Structure formats: C-alpha cells, structure tokens
Amino acid sequence: MTGNMKNPQQLLPGLYQFLDTCNVYVISRDNGSIAVDFGSGDWLQEFEKLGLPPLEKVLLTHHHADQCQGLLKKRSWPFEIHAPVGERRLIEQEGVKEFWEGRRNGGVPASYSVLPRGLKNVTCNLAGFSDFNWRGERLRFLETPGHGKGAVTIFADVAGRQVAFCGDAAHAGATVWKPYNLEWDHWTGSGAMAAYEGVARLSGPRIDLLCPSHGPAINEKPRAMLKQLAKKLLGFYEAKGSICPDEPDNYHPVKVVGERIQKCLKGVYHFGTNGYLLMSRTGEALVIDAYQGDIPSLEKLLELLGHPRVTAATATHYHSDHSDGLPIVKKRWGARTVLHPRVAEPIRKIGEIDCPWLPSKAIRPDELMPRTGKWRWNEFTFTVAPFPGQTWWHAAFLVEIAGVKVCFSGDNYQPSTRWNGTGGFSSFNGSRFIEGFVASSETILKWKPDLVFNGHNTQFRFSASYHRKVIAWGKKSERVTKALCPSGSLEKDYYLHQPMR
Numbered sequence: 116m117t118g119n120m121k122n123p124q125q126l127l128p129g130l131y132q133f134l135d136t137c138n139v140y141v142i143s144r145d146n147g148s149i150a151v152d153f154g155s156g157d158w159l160q161e162f163e164k165l166g167l168p169p170l171e172k173v174l175l176t177h178h179h180a181d182q183c184q185g186l187l188k189k190r191s192w193p194f195e196i197h198a199p200v201g202e203r204r205l206i207e208q209e210g211v212k213e214f215w216e217g218r219r220n221g222g223v224p225a226s227y228s229v230l231p232r233g234l235k236n237v238t239c240n241l242a243g244f245s246d247f248n249w250r251g252e253r254l255r256f257l258e259t260p261g262h263g264k265g266a267v268t269i270f271a272d273v274a275g276r277q278v279a280f281c282g283d284a285a286h287a288g289a290t291v292w293k294p295y296n297l298e299w300d301h302w303t304g305s306g307a308m309a310a311y312e313g314v315a316r317l318s319g320p321r322i323d324l325l326c327p328s329h330g331p332a333i334n335e336k337p338r339a340m341l342k343q344l345a346k347k348l349l350g351f352y353e354a355k356g357s358i359c360p361d362e363p364d365n366y367h368p369v370k371v372v373g374e375r376i377q378k379c380l381k382g383v384y385h386f387g388t389n390g391y392l393l394m395s396r397t398g399e400a401l402v403i404d405a406y407q408g409d410i411p412s413l414e415k416l417l418e419l420l421g422h423p424r425v426t427a428a429t430a431t432h433y434h435s436d437h438s439d440g441l442p443i444v445k446k447r448w449g450a451r452t453v454l455h456p457r458v459a460e461p462i463r464k465i466g467e468i469d470c471p472w473l474p475s476k477a478i479r480p481d482e483l484m485p486r487t488g489k490w491r492w493n494e495f496t497f498t499v500a501p502f503p504g505q506t507w508w509h510a511a512f513l514v515e516i517a518g519v520k521v522c523f524s525g526d527n528y529q530p531s532t533r534w535n536g537t538g539g540f541s542s543f544n545g546s547r548f549i550e551g552f553v554a555s556s557e558t559i560l561k562w563k564p565d566l567v568f569n570g571h572n573t574q575f576r577f578s579a580s581y582h583r584k585v586i587a588w589g590k591k592s593e594r595v596t597k598a599l600c601p602s603g604s605l606e607k608d609y610y611l612h613q614p615m616r
C-alpha cells in the first residue's frame with residue numbers, strides 16, 4: 116500500500132505524513148512543529164525542503180526500533196523527545212541494556228523489536244488518559260497496548276479535525292502490523308486481550324483522521340474499522356484458548372515408586388519434570404527427554420533399577436528442559452545421543468536460529484534418526500515423524516511396549532485441564548497452525564496409539580475426538596490470524612521463522 120503513497124504528503128493543512136521505517140507525522144503551527152514517531156530520521160531531509168517551522172518535540176507512540184532508531188544517530192538533538200510512561204524500560208538506556216543481557220534467557224522476549232541501545236535524552240512522560248501542553252494546545256493520550264505494553268495513541272486537533280495517531284494499534288483494513296507482537300508470552304492471550312481492550316477503547320471517541328504507523332492514513336469511517344478490528348482481536352484471543360474444548364482429561368494411572376519417579380507401564384518410568392526411561396529386556400535403558408534439572412531424579416531411578424546401562428538418549432524437541440541433559444547422560448553413563456533431524460537443527464549451533472529456550476551449549480547427535488520412518492533400539496522399533504506444534508523443531512516416537520502402543524509426544528498435547536490442552540503456540544517458538552498442530556494431529560490419528568506420554572509428566576489415553584478438535588481449532592485459528600495480517604499472508608506478516616521443510 117505504501118508503494119503508491121506520495122511522500123511527503125499533506126493530509127490536512129498543517130499535517131504531513133513522511134514515509135520512513137514507520138510513518139512519521141508532523142504537525143506544524145506558526146512557529147514550531149512536532150513529530151509523532153521518528154523512524155530512521157531520513158525523512159528530516161524532506162522536512163527541511165518543505166521549509167516548515169523548526170521541530171520542537173518528537174513524541175513516540177511506542178518503543179519499537181522502527182519507530183525511533185534514527186534518534187541514536189546523534190548525541191543530542193535540537194528538539195525534545197517524549198515517550199509513553201509505560202515504555203520506559205524498553206526505551207531508556209538502563210532498561211534496554213538489561214533487556215539485551217537477558218534476551219536469550221527463557222522463552223518469549225519482553226519485546227520483538229528493541230533498539231540496540233537505549234535513548235539518552237528521552238522523557239517518558241506521556242501518561243495514558245492525561246494530556247500534554249504544546250503551545251497552548253492539549254495533546255491527549257489514550258492507552259492502546261499491543262506493540263508495546265505501554266503504547267499510546269495521541270489525539271490532536273488539526274484544522275478543526277480530531278486526529279488520532281495510533282502507532283501500531285491498528286492498520287488499514289482492520290488489521291495489525293506484524294501481529295506476532297501481540298504474543299506477550301508463549302501461550303496465553305494476554306497481549307491479544309490488551310490489544311482488544313485498547314482498540315475497543317479507541318473506537319469510542321470521534322476520529323476524523325486515523326494515522327497509523329504503517330500503511331495509509333484512514334479518513335473513511337475509522338471507528339467502524341476499529342470496531343471490526345476489535346472483533347478480530349477477540350477472535351485471536353479465543354484462538355489462544357482451549358485446543359480441545361469439551362474433552363475429558365483421560366489420565367492414565369501411574370504408580371509412584373520414588374520421589375519424582377513414577378512407573379507408567381511395565382518397563383517405562385517417568386522421572387523429574389520431563390524425563391522418560393524405557394527398559395529393554397537386554398537390561399539396557401533408553402532416556403527420552405533429558406533435562407539437566409532432572410539428572411538427580413534419573414540417578415535415583417537408575418539406583419532403584421540396579422544401575423542398568425544407559426545406552427541411548429534422545430529428545431522429543433530442542434527446548435532446553437527436554438534436551439540440555441543429553442550431554443550429561445552421555446558423559447556420565449556413556450549413552451549415545453540420537454536425535455531426530457528436526458530436533459537437532461536449532462541446537463547443533465546455538466544462535467543460528469533465533470528461538471526460545473535454547474540450551475546454553477550446542478548439542479551434536481552421535482546418530483540421526485530418519486526424518487520419517489523406523490529407528491531401532493534393541494527389541495523396540497520406533498516409528499518416528501516430525502511432530503510440529505508447540506515448536507517446529509519437534510518429533511514424536513511411536514513404540515509398542517508390552518503390547519501397548521505408546522506415543523512419546525513432547526510438548527504438543529496436554530490433557531484439557533492443563534494449559535488449554537497444549538504447551539502453547541506462538542510465532543517466536545516456531546508454532547504453525549495447518550502445517551504444525553493440524554499436521555501432527557493427522558499423524559497421531561493415523562498412528563492410533565493407546566497412550567500418549569507427554570512432556571511435563573502427563574500420561575493419558577489417546578482419543579480420536581481430541582485430535583479432530585485440534586484440527587478444527589487449528590484451521591479456525593489459521594483463518595483468524597490471517598484475517599489480522601495486512602497482506603493476508605501468515606508467511607509475510609505473522610510467522611517469524613521460515614524453517615526448512
């Protein structure tokens with residue numbers, strides 16, 4: 116849309132739009148001008164050519180780098196810089212430093228777009244539902260969180276019109292610029308709900324002209340568009356709810372045999388947070404999902420079993436709480452590390468793929484399983500397949516143990532009372548709808564196991580209706596999320612990873 120937009124463009128007498136890494140809007144009065152957002156700063160050349168009164172203030176709608184990266188180009192500017200109160204920690208120097216130091220720790224980051232270093236001379240004083248005096252005029256601020264938890268919309272009167280500068284709260288076509296920014300964590304709809312509330316709130320006041328940070332300004336029924344967007348955001352929030360509504364939990368009974376150790380089946384034990392141990396009739400043991408924090412539990416279990424030889428260890432997916440114990444199991448017990456190619460991909464070199472919960476050190480397998488096919492360990496034949504869901508880099512293993520078909524399913528599926536029935540979906544984690552959860556539910560429907568042994572210590576009976584619901588949820592969620600994308604394409608606007616197939 117921006118391709119055929121004029122640059123700069125006069126939207127109203129005294130209001131200009133400059134195309135930069137974001138839209139920069141300038142309000143000019145007799146003796147001074149203010150800018151809403153700053154982009155790369157390249158727009159200043161055009162601004163100067165127009166001969167407008169000098170820039171006195173820059174007001175930022177939110178902390179994202181595309182809104183304000185150009186402010187880092189100079190130590191001091193001849194204008195004041197103001198930002199929302201609630202965005203302080205991701206704009207000022209100290210908070211930004213802290214952010215980057217902790218960026219790799221844990222899951223979804225506090226933001227997907229932060230300046231490389233914080234701003235020096237910024238005043239974070241744009242408080243929601245208050246105002247600010249500029250040359251006798253009131254600029255009003257309304258909280259519209261989403262792209263930033265503290266993001267604001269700025270209201271101003273220009274040429275007798277009420278104009279709203281909404282940052283990335285809304286985009287033309289009742290969409291949201293890069294909607295993954297509404298994923299504030301890896302599984303809940305809290306960001307979507309906050310964005311919904313903000314947009315619903317924004318649809319209240321009279322808006323003659325809505326000026327978003329990306330795409331065209333909107334003068335045709337902006338409030339109707341915002342109402343439509345609010346509905347879509349509610350749909351996105353609902354997509355973050357149960358993936359298997361109305362399903363019973365179907366827990367499989369296990370026997371506690373030690374502290375944090377359960378016997379799940381003859382020859383199958385669960386230990387710690389995520390680990391499973393399978394015993395072979397040869398007396399050897401196999402570990403599925405090895406978390407560093409679970410090693411003491413594994414030690415106890417091995418003692419209980421009379422110190423069997425651990426000959427192999429694998430992981431359902433790359434997340435550190437399922438994989439970072441593999442090097443220890445190898446070192447301590449000599450187990451070979453056997454990985455599915457998908458699982459091996461993000462951890463053979465840490466940092467190559469920017470995804471959450473990476474182990475701190477690279478893990479290289481001694482042996483790779485086939486992408487789809489069979490892998491044998493003693494008397495057991497594992498059917499292996501990619502199993503994308505919570506993350507793209509995930510596999511599942513189907514194996515018959517004493518006449519019972521068990522699927523080791525990692526973090527994709529949970530009984531319905533646990534976390535909406537899933538380990539969550541978020542773009543940063545490489546979750547996908549049709550190609551992810553839907554495809555994996557189709558795989559497991561073909562496999563028809565008796566039991567599903569999942570991560571985080573849940574063992575439950577397989578149910579076809581559960582997976583038919585997941586498929587329905589996945590298809591609907593894909594539609595709903597697509598409807599939020601300005602380009603209508605998840606690849607372009609929502610998915611952060613374009614992983615190898």
Ligand SMILES: [Zn+2]
Nearest residue numbers: 177179262283
């Ligand atoms: Zn943004």
Ligand SMILES: [Zn+2]
Nearest residue numbers: 434505526538
């Ligand atoms: Zn996981």
